[in-house]
Each structure stands twice: as C-alpha cells, then as structure tokens.
Amino acid sequence: MLTPEDIEKKEFTKGVRGYKDTEVDAFLDEVIEEFKDLIAENRSLKDRILRYNSDIDKLQKDLNDSRSSYEDLQAANEELSKQYRELESSLYTTLESAKTLMSDISESANKKAEITISSAEAEAEEILRDARKELDELKQQEKIMKDRVISARMRFQYLLESEMKTLKMLDLDVLGEKVSDEFDDFINSLEAEGKN
Numbered sequence: 001m002l003t004p005e006d007i008e009k010k011e012f013t014k015g016v017r018g019y020k021d022t023e024v025d026a027f028l029d030e031v032i033e034e035f036k037d038l039i040a041e042n043r044s045l046k047d048r049i050l051r052y053n054s055d056i057d058k059l060q061k062d063l064n065d066s067r068s069s070y071e072d073l074q075a076a077n078e079e080l081s082k083q084y085r086e087l088e089s090s091l092y093t094t095l096e097s098a099k100t101l102m103s104d105i106s107e108s109a110n111k112k113a114e115i116t117i118s119s120a121e122a123e124a125e126e127i128l129r130d131a132r133k134e135l136d137e138l139k140q141q142e143k144i145m146k147d148r149v150i151s152a153r154m155r156f157q158y159l160l161e162s163e164m165k166t167l168k169m170l171d172l173d174v175l176g177e178k179v180s181d182e183f184d185d186f187i188n189s190l191e192a193e194g195k196n
Contacts, residue, residue: 003035004039007028007035038148041145045138045142045145049135052131055127056131060124062124067117070113073109073110073113074110074113084102
C-alpha cells in the first residue's frame with residue numbers, strides 16, 4: 001500500500017522541459033496531507049467498529065445470562081412443585097393453604113422473571129439495532145473514504161499520463177539535433193510507473 005512516506009521520498013529524474021520542482025513538490029505535499037488524513041480517519045473508524053463489536057458481544061453475554069437466570073427460576077419452580085406433590089398425601093389440609101401461597105409466589109416469580117427478561121431483551125435489541133445502524137453508517141463512511149482515495153489516485157494518474165503525452169509530443173530538435181532515444185526511454189519508464 002502506498003504510504004505518505006513513499007510519496008514524500010519519491011524522486012523524479014529531471015529531463016528536458018520537465019515539471020517545475022515547486023509545483024510537483026506542492027502537489028505531492030497536498031497528496032501526502034490528504035493521505036495522512038484518510039489513513040487517520042480510516043484507523044479511527046476501524047477502532048470504533050472494534051469498540052462496537054465488543055459492546056455487542058457484552059450485550060449478547062448479558063442476554064444469555066438473563067436467559068440462564070430465567071431457566072434457573074423455572075427449574076426451582078419445578079422442584080418446589082415436586083416437593084409439594086410428595087408432601088400432599090400426608091399434609092393435605094395444611095398444604096391446601098400452602099398450595100395457594102406457592103401458586104401466588106410462583107406466578108409472581110414467573111411474572112417478574114418474564115418482565116425482567118422481556119425488558120432486558122427489548123433493551124438489548126434496541127442497543128443492537130442502534131449499534132448495527134451506527135456500524136452501517138461507519139461502513140458507508142469507510143466506502144466514501146475509499147472512493148475518495150481511488151478518485152484522487154485516478155486524477156493524479158490522469159495528470160501524469162496527460163503530462164507524459166505532452167512531453168512525448170514535444171519531441172523537438174534541440175540545437176538542430178533530434179532528442180536522443182534516452183528521452184523516449186525516460187518517457188516510457190514514466191508511463192510504465194504510471195500504470196503501476
């Protein structure tokens with residue numbers, strides 16, 4: 001991958017009627033700054049995605065823990081019902097009132113558990129929905145940044161190719177002699193580098 005340091009260290013050979021050094025340097029400085037900004041923003045977006053994924057994992061664990069607690073409550077309720085049936089034959093009269101009490105406790109516990117789980121699931125789903133929405137937005141921003149980098153590369157490549165064509169067309173006689181084949185080799189090497 002091309003880095004700002006690669007652009008900054010890139011040196012071009014000088015030829016007849018070559019580019020103005022100050023213009024090339026100024027343009028490369030602009031490209032370097034834009035690359036640095038894009039790389040920093042890309043890193044920031046990746047960090048945010050990692051944080052959101054971590055938050056989603058934590059919420060998923062909390063949701064699983066809530067479900068496990070609900071299952072524990074159900075298992076406890078079943079155990080209480082089993083004990084009640086075993087004692088019923090010997091303590092029928094006493095257990096009639098205990099049966100009503102246990103039924104109320106069981107219903108209350110189940111309702112509380114269902115309300116707690118329902119509330120936790122709703123909250124977790126809302127958080128997951130928000131996290132997915134923000135993740136989608138981050139992915140869109142990342143795509144926009146990638147498109148900008150591609151566009152900048154294409155503009156820079158077009159500029160180089162255009163200038164190379166102009167230089168090739170200016171294959172003039174210098175002091176009455178035709179420019180040597182070295183100039184053609186130089187232009188061809190620039191074109192080859194531009195295609196890479």
